[in-house]
Amino acid sequence: MSEPTITNTADATQADDAAASHNPAKRIFASPAGRSIGLMIALLLLVVVGAITAGDNFMNVNNLLVILRSASVIGVVSIGVTFVITAGGIDLSVGSVLGLASVLASLGAIQTAASGFWPLMVFVAVAGGILAGLVNGLIIAYGNVVAFMATLAMLVGARGVAELVSQRHTQIVDNKGFLDFFRADLLGISWVVWIFAIVAVLAWFLLNRTTFGRRTVAIGGNATAARLAGVNVKRHTVYLYMLSGATAGIAATMLLSRTTAGTSTHGQLYELDAIAAVVVGGTLLVGGRGTIGGTVLGVLLFQTLTNVFIQNNLSTSVQLVAKGIIIVAAVLLQQRFANRDRGSAKAAPGGHTA
Numbered sequence: 001m002s003e004p005t006i007t008n009t010a011d012a013t014q015a016d017d018a019a020a021s022h023n024p025a026k027r028i029f030a031s032p033a034g035r036s037i038g039l040m041i042a043l044l045l046l047v048v049v050g051a052i053t054a055g056d057n058f059m060n061v062n063n064l065l066v067i068l069r070s071a072s073v074i075g076v077v078s079i080g081v082t083f084v085i086t087a088g089g090i091d092l093s094v095g096s097v098l099g100l101a102s103v104l105a106s107l108g109a110i111q112t113a114a115s116g117f118w119p120l121m122v123f124v125a126v127a128g129g130i131l132a133g134l135v136n137g138l139i140i141a142y143g144n145v146v147a148f149m150a151t152l153a154m155l156v157g158a159r160g161v162a163e164l165v166s167q168r169h170t171q172i173v174d175n176k177g178f179l180d181f182f183r184a185d186l187l188g189i190s191w192v193v194w195i196f197a198i199v200a201v202l203a204w205f206l207l208n209r210t211t212f213g214r215r216t217v218a219i220g221g222n223a224t225a226a227r228l229a230g231v232n233v234k235r236h237t238v239y240l241y242m243l244s245g246a247t248a249g250i251a252a253t254m255l256l257s258r259t260t261a262g263t264s265t266h267g268q269l270y271e272l273d274a275i276a277a278v279v280v281g282g283t284l285l286v287g288g289r290g291t292i293g294g295t296v297l298g299v300l301l302f303q304t305l306t307n308v309f310i311q312n313n314l315s316t317s318v319q320l321v322a323k324g325i326i327i328v329a330a331v332l333l334q335q336r337f338a339n340r341d342r343g344s345a346k347a348a349p350g351g352h353t354a
Contacts, residue, residue: 039281039297046304054311063307065190071303072196073251073258075296077267078274078281079203080247082295083240085278086207088220088287089140089147091241093154094248094274097132098267100162101125101252106171106262118177125256126249132158133245137238155271162264171262182257192254199250204292216240220287276323277302280330301326 050058057063077094084091104110105125114120132154139150173179184191207213215236218226227233248267255266279285280301281294302323309319 036282036291036293036297039294039301043297043301043304046301046308050304050308050311054308058308058311063311065193067300067303067307068193068196069190069258070307071299072190072192073254074270074273074277074303075196075299076199076247076251076254077270078277078295078299079199079292080244081271081274082203082278082281082283082290082292083207083216084147084244085275085283085285086220086287086290087216087237087240088223089237089240090151090275091136091244092148092151092271093132093136093158094244095267095270095272096155096158096162097129097245097248098252098255098270099264100132100158100165101128101249102256102262102266103162103166103171103264104128104262105253106173106256107165108171111173111175114175114178118175118181121175121178121256122250122253125252126246129245129247129249129252130242131245132248133242134238136245137241140241141234141237159264166262166264168264173256173260173262179257179260182254192257195250195254199247200292200296207290207292212236212239217288217290220284220289222288273302276327280326285331 077098081091081094102125105121105128110121110124136151136154139145139153140147143150182191186194207216215226215231218229218231219233219236223233251270252262252266256262259266277298278295279298281291281296281298283290283294305322305326306319309316309322
């Protein structure tokens, strides 16, 4: 009777890596750059589908600008969420914080005070978002409350505060300077799109070229190791949630310019759309790896998908099913790459296998 063959995990992983090294396509698409290329290919295919099914209605310049404008608001929110998820956290409150910020900025007293200096409205919205993020961060970092529960509480609480402040009334924005600025364009492209681009570039630099970004990745990879290396994990966590709140505040001003109204209903389900874009973009849900470029591509992918469905008069139910499939596929790919990376790390010299 022959004995069962026992395969060493490290040997199996090394064999997989060796096979991957002989497959250039697999090696490329397993890398961060390759995942971005994959997203670009998916986006390009979606554009081709739109061009074939909707023709000139989809491919005209005005419609493409509509996609960019629609992506801008949720894109700015998603960038803030990217930092939080990269550090191994989650923020379910960004949609409600956006709604609260829009109400605060559109209050009659604020608009009157900003009649000669409209940036005051922007300041109030961003400050409101930062304050909400500060509360989230303090509860999570120093109250030791799980991020899911803390931000879920803020999701409910911020919406309630917005209703109390506005007395459940819609606040009409009639500040001419504010509206004229955000509705203007530069080189034929709306200012809200430029704001999205500027925020994305600054966020990329912050995450990839600064100590703040390195600490964010380190905390997501191993918070205990980061703390032992001298990183003040609790304080950094507070900063991350304040950053997420700030981006929600910026997005609130962009949405105000489009709707000319501040209401507690703004931003509903934005947290789900933002998390979906971040995950599809390649940021690991468990933390330790984040990509701003991937988040931007994820946002554009979902907004283009929505536009293609609208152009073809397909129901929102079908849209939701398609989004769900994309999210599940992205998570499955994440797990595959994450398991492969962990296996490679264990098989490396100095590593160990269970």
